Amino acid sequence: MKTSQKVAGATANYVDERTGAAKWLKKNLTKVFPDHWSFMLGEICLYSFIILLLTGTFLTFWFDPSQREVIYNGSYLPLSGVHMSAAYDSTLHISFDVRGGLLMRQIHHWAALIFMSAIVAHLFRVFFTGAYRKPREFNWLIGVGLLTFGIVEGFLGYSLPDDLLSGTGIRIAEAILQAIPVLGSYLAFFAFGGPFPGTAFIPRIFIVHVLLLPGLFLALITVHLMLVWYQKHTQYPGPGRTEKNVVGYPLMPVYMAKAGGFFFVVFGVTAFLGAVASINPIWLVGPYTPGQISAGSQPDWYMGWLDGLVRAAPPLETHAFGHTISWNILIPGLILPGILFTGMALYPFIESWITGDKREHHLLDRPRNAPNRTALGVMSITFILITLANGGNDIIATHFHLTINGIMWFTRISLFVLPPISFVITKRICLSLQRADRDLVLHGRETGQLVMMPNGEMLEVHEPISDAKKWTLTQHQQPGALPAPLPASATVGLKGKLRARLNRANATQVPAPTLTDLKELGDAHH
Amino acid sequence: MPDQEIIAERHELRSEEIDRDDLVSTFKERAETTGLGRRSLIKRTLGVALGLVGLSPLLLLRDSGPLPKKYFDTTNWSKGTRLLLDPAGTPIKASDLEVGAVAQILPELPTGTERTLENTGKDAVLLIRLRPEDFNLDPQRLSWTYQGIIAFSKICTHMGCAVALYEQQTHHLLCPCHQSTFDVTRAAKVIFGPAARPLPQLAITVDADGYLVAQQPFTVPIGPSFWERNSSNG
Numbered sequence: 039m040k041t042s043q044k045v046a047g048a049t050a051n052y053v054d055e056r057t058g059a060a061k062w063l064k065k066n067l068t069k070v071f072p073d074h075w076s077f078m079l080g081e082i083c084l085y086s087f088i089i090l091l092l093t094g095t096f097l098t099f100w101f102d103p104s105q106r107e108v109i110y111n112g113s114y115l116p117l118s119g120v121h122m123s124a125a126y127d128s129t130l131h132i133s134f135d136v137r138g139g140l141l142m143r144q145i146h147h148w149a150a151l152i153f154m155s156a157i158v159a160h161l162f163r164v165f166f167t168g169a170y171r172k173p174r175e176f177n178w179l180i181g182v183g184l185l186t187f188g189i190v191e192g193f194l195g196y197s198l199p200d201d202l203l204s205g206t207g208i209r210i211a212e213a214i215l216q217a218i219p220v221l222g223s224y225l226a227f228f229a230f231g232g233p234f235p236g237t238a239f240i241p242r243i244f245i246v247h248v249l250l251l252p253g254l255f256l257a258l259i260t261v262h263l264m265l266v267w268y269q270k271h272t273q274y275p276g277p278g279r280t281e282k283n284v285v286g287y288p289l290m291p292v293y294m295a296k297a298g299g300f301f302f303v304v305f306g307v308t309a310f311l312g313a314v315a316s317i318n319p320i321w322l323v324g325p326y327t328p329g330q331i332s333a334g335s336q337p338d339w340y341m342g343w344l345d346g347l348v349r350a351a352p353p354l355e356t357h358a359f360g361h362t363i364s365w366n367i368l369i370p371g372l373i374l375p376g377i378l379f380t381g382m383a384l385y386p387f388i389e390s391w392i393t394g395d396k397r398e399h400h401l402l403d404r405p406r407n408a409p410n411r412t413a414l415g416v417m418s419i420t421f422i423l424i425t426l427a428n429g430g431n432d433i434i435a436t437h438f439h440l441t442i443n444g445i446m447w448f449t450r451i452s453l454f455v456l457p458p459i460s461f462v463i464t465k466r467i468c469l470s471l472q473r474a475d476r477d478l479v480l481h482g483r484e485t486g487q488l489v490m491m492p493n494g495e496m497l498e499v500h501e502p503i504s505d506a507k508k509w510t511l512t513q514h515q516q517p518g519a520l521p522a523p524l525p526a527s528a529t530v531g532l533k534g535k536l537r538a539r540l541n542r543a544n545a546t547q548v549p550a551p552t553l554t555d556l557k558e559l560g561d562a563h564h
Numbered sequence: 565m566p567d568q569e570i571i572a573e574r575h576e577l578r579s580e581e582i583d584r585d586d587l588v589s590t591f592k593e594r595a596e597t598t599g600l601g602r603r604s605l606i607k608r609t610l611g612v613a614l615g616l617v618g619l620s621p622l623l624l625l626r627d628s629g630p631l632p633k634k635y636f637d638t639t640n641w642s643k644g645t646r647l648l649l650d651p652a653g654t655p656i657k658a659s660d661l662e663v664g665a666v667a668q669i670l671p672e673l674p675t676g677t678e679r680t681l682e683n684t685g686k687d688a689v690l691l692i693r694l695r696p697e698d699f700n701l702d703p704q705r706l707s708w709t710y711q712g713i714i715a716f717s718k719i720c721t722h723m724g725c726a727v728a729l730y731e732q733q734t735h736h737l738l739c740p741c742h743q744s745t746f747d748v749t750r751a752a753k754v755i756f757g758p759a760a761r762p763l764p765q766l767a768i769t770v771d772a773d774g775y776l777v778a779q780q781p782f783t784v785p786i787g788p789s790f791w792e793r794n795s796s797n798g
Binding site: 068069070073173206209210212213214216217218219220221222223224226227228229230231232233234235236238269270278281282283284285286287288291292295326327328329330331332333334335345348349350351352353354355357360361362363364366367370398400431432442443446 | 565566569570571572573574577625628629630631632635636650668670681682684685686688718719722723724725726728729740741742743744754756757758759760761787788789790791792793794795796
């Protein structure tokens with residue numbers, strides 16, 4: 039035996055005698071993961087989180103989370119002698135005087151943007167394929183939690199440098215706090231340790247940003263992954279794939295290689311972006327002071343929709359009995375986001391209530407086969423995209439020579455009009471795709487070959503599709519075929535009527551071809 | 565690298581009926597041995613103790629900041645306060661400002677009072693000079709201007725950003741955060757965007773030396789709204 043083998047054997051023995059890990063490892067080395075590109079999206083979240091931890095730790099070695107006033111005398115001459123907070127001063131120091139500091143800052147910021155983008159893309163994949171259904175509701179809730187905390191974490195992160203732009207963002211956050219009825223001014227004073235901006239806020243959000251939220255992320259991500267591991271991954275439908283099995287490649291060697299390699303791809307892309315694409319050049323805007331602002335003030339993209347909502351709000355305030363309620367802040371800043379996120383968190387339960395489906399699902403839906411869900415998803419995305427665009431209305435206005443007023447009115451109207459339209463269109467498209475699937479199964483593929491019959495009739499030759507494809511196109515259970523019709527007892531009262539109505543809407547489907555259909559058609563052809 | 569898919573069976577997630585029953589009976593039995601079910605004193609004490617723990621943040625976080633009191637209602641502007649150019653810190657005369665010009669202004673603070681960011685966040689004022697005939701003001705508001713010079717709080721009444729973009733041709737002030745737009749000729753009336761109230765106007769005049777000063781404090785609280793804000797006079 040070679041020395042290396044001996045050392046490996048001895049080490050393994052040492053560990054196993056103390057942990058009994060061999061049994062668990064033996065089983066899990068051959069654990070099967072189904073293969074699909076869309077299953078990588080969650081991985082990107084995980085990897086960019088690791089990058090964030092590494093680069094973030096580096097940044098804390100020099101960052102000084104303090105609003106103590108200092109005079110800048112670092113190597114960026116345009117700001118020489120300017121009064122600023124120690125936080126801004128140390129961020130400049132990291133950017134210009136710490137070896138690799140600027141690169142680390144840029145990678146950190148790019149990784150944050152990628153982290154949030156990947157979370158949202160992962161969310162779309164899980165939503166549109168119905169992967170959140172029983173038994174994965176917990177993981178859906180954890181995911182919604184990670185998205186929410188991610189938005190907060192990102193906002194706190196870009197607020198830390200205390201530059202003119204981020205200070206303006208904090209000013210807005212303070213105004214939202216201040217607008218909360220009854221408690222507002224107290225909450226604002228407690229959060230900021232007194233009047234805005236004070237000297238307490240940066241140290242406080244620093245500890246939330248580097249300890250509290252990352253700890254929470256670690257815990258939630260761990261549970262998220264343990265559940266994925268234990269419940270086994272969902273899979274797309276196909277021949278040989280059932281609700282009872284999982285078809286794919288083993289952890290060792292295929293997924294070890296894929297996942298390991300993919301980490302380096304993500305790290306490489308992030309590092310490349312950090313190296314070549316400037317992000318948040320805080321030295322251009324100067325330190326924060328409440329009396330100044332830079333034109334084109336924009337938050338990071340994952341906050342943009344919120345800013346766009348606030349921008350679109352009509353000027354509504356209630357003045358009564360010596361008190362003021364700012365609906366123009368409360369509705370877009372707290373109430374609407376609250377409704378959106380609560381609705382998102384509860385969606386799996388709402389859907390299962392409507393369909394009455396309490397079974398486990400491990401086979402993913404093709405989005406077209408759940409038209410209402412898909413349409414609802416597209417409707418939400420439409421809503422968010424409109425608000426996101428409005429969050430950049432000043433930039434759009436200057437780049438495309440449009441008026442801000444025009445864009446704002448477009449937003450205000452389309453926020454109500456476009457989401458329902460996109461719902462209807464998406465649902466129609468889904469049903470058309472179902473019809474196309476049906477045709478494909480029953481009549482085969484259009485070959486483009488025209489044949490002239492002896493009687494002069496022109497026909498296009500259709501070619502039957504493979505049995506495997508036929509299976510994939512017809513394996514799904516249609517919502518209408520679920521426990522519906524609902525028992526009469528479940529449809530009484532307002533709640534029951536609503537449920538029955540939604541259930542009916544959900545059952546609108548193009549019937550998937552059955553064996554009988556195929557046979558009848560076959561008889562007719564011969 | 566093998567490119568052969570393999571199949572694994574899924575396991576039932578739900579525990580066996582017997583295990584579930586076992587768990588329930590074990591739990592009941594263990595709980596029974598504590599005797600807690602019969603000791604209401606312990607149960608109630610535990611309940612109260614947990615409740616108090618829940619309330620403790622109210623006490624513990626009380627020191628995270630002082631009470632706001634009247635903070636949001638006041639600024640450092642009062643009768644006779646000189647207008648200082650920011651950042652130069654020099655007093656300003658009407659003749660220093662040409663028609664169409666804009667200046668960022670801070671109040672002269674009593675000796676001993678330090679200029680802090682908190683002060684700036686409440687005191688910042690924009691001074692704009694128009695041709696007097698461009699104004700469309702009621703007599704009182706017109707008397708708050710001086711030779712076509714008008715002063716407004718620079719802090720947006722929507723969310724507190726600095727309203728810094730002045731369009732000379734249209735006499736509009738625009739907040740870059742959410743595009744609330746104010747008409748300078750009509751006492752900063754909101755003509756577009758989410759802000760619900762005009763920018764508070766600061767009444768100005770000149771002192772014996774010809775320097776611009778405030779006639780009086782702001783008549784309404786500046787900046788974004790808050791619950792205690794009495795908006796009965798604007």
